[in-house]
Amino acid sequence: MPLGSTRTALVTGANRGIGLGIATALSQAGLRVLLAARDRERGEAAAAALRAAGGDVRVIALDVANTASIDACCDALAAEGVQSSHVDVLVNNAAIMEAQGGCALAEDLGLLRRTLETNTIGAVHLMQRLAPPMRERGYGRIVNVSSDMGSLEHMLAGDLSYRVSKAALNAATRVFADELRGTGVLVNCLNPGWVRTRMGGAGATRSLAEGADTAVWLAMLPDGDTTTGGFFQSRKPLAW
Numbered sequence: 127m128p129l130g131s132t133r134t135a136l137v138t139g140a141n142r143g144i145g146l147g148i149a150t151a152l153s154q155a156g157l158r159v160l161l162a163a164r165d166r167e168r169g170e171a172a173a174a175a176l177r178a179a180g181g182d183v184r185v186i187a188l189d190v191a192n193t194a195s196i197d198a199c200c201d202a203l204a205a206e207g208v209q210s211s212h213v214d215v216l217v218n219n220a221a222i223m224e225a226q227g228g229c230a231l232a233e234d235l236g237l238l239r240r241t242l243e244t245n246t247i248g249a250v251h252l253m254q255r256l257a258p259p260m261r262e263r264g265y266g267r268i269v270n271v272s273s274d275m276g277s278l279e280h281m282l283a284g285d286l287s288y289r290v291s292k293a294a295l296n297a298a299t300r301v302f303a304d305e306l307r308g309t310g311v312l313v314n315c316l317n318p319g320w321v322r323t324r325m326g327g328a329g330a331t332r333s334l335a336e337g338a339d340t341a342v343w344l345a346m347l348p349d350g351d352t353t354t355g356g357f358f359q360s361r362k363p364l365a366w
């Protein structure tokens with residue numbers, strides 16, 4: 127990368143929780159951050175603190191469960207001069223986990239569809255839009271925030287929709303990584319651990335910064351690094 131140029135990172139679901147933790151750390155590390163939130167006002171509120179700390183942060187409206195919203199977001203970035211080709215880092219963080227603890231035998235299929243739309247298809251769609259220009263430029267970092275609940279090795283009863291959505295996200299990570307191997311675009315996924323967010327609950331063991339750490343590490347893998355197609359926790363490989 128030429129001296130003085132700044133990498134740009136787009137983080138989904140960045141208005142709160144781990145996504146905000148990731149956006150904060152990337153901003154502090156000097157990246158330009160596109161803070162994506164489905165509610166612009168919530169995004170602006172989150173961005174204010176990062177800007178006050180000197181961050182170059184821009185809020186973009188993005189509902190990852192909505193195909194038209196993803197296309198509109200990518201089109202708007204291009205129209206406003208922030209070419210989608212200038213998104214160097216994509217962090218697919220936004221996710222839902224509704225009806226925690228539900229039994230697979232009684233799972234609402236509507237919940238399964240909603241969860242796949244948000245947690246898996248939205249991430250795949252964004253990779254489809256943003257990875258080709260990364261490949262053209264020979265640099266990209268795609269980070270998919272997954273979960274150990276998506277690990278087939280550790281698959282247990284309950285939470286079918288969430289587990290299936292994250293296992294599918296892990297599979298997508300490997301497919302995209304293999305298709306992009308050798309192009310400078312690295313695609314990895316991670317489990318952030320049990321983090322104190324609305325999803326993780328107040329009793330979780332990790333802070334936002336701790337939950338963000340592995341994602342930030344993957345987002346900032348240095349030039350020439352070949353780490354791709356991996357599943358990590360605390361910067362170490364995790365069983366698929």
Ligand SMILES: NC(=O)c1ccc[n+]([C@@H]2O[C@H](COP(=O)([O-])OP(=O)(O)OC[C@H]3O[C@@H](n4cnc5c(N)ncnc54)[C@H](OP(=O)(O)O)[C@@H]3O)[C@@H](O)[C@H]2O)c1
Pocket residue numbers: 138139140141142143144145163164165168188189190191192218219220221222244271272273274317318319320321322323324325326327330
């Ligand atoms: N917390 C944990 O212990 C834990 C453990 C393992 C994995 N994870 C993973 O870590 C990631 C972040 O989780 P979290 O704990 O920070 O969750 P969270 O506190 O529930 O925050 C979720 C974020 O995603 C956004 N979001 C949800 N649906 C969206 C949509 N359709 N379009 C755009 N944004 C949407 C939310 O926006 P709104 O504010 O608009 O709702 C919010 O910003 C998720 O991928 C999750 O699966 C978390």
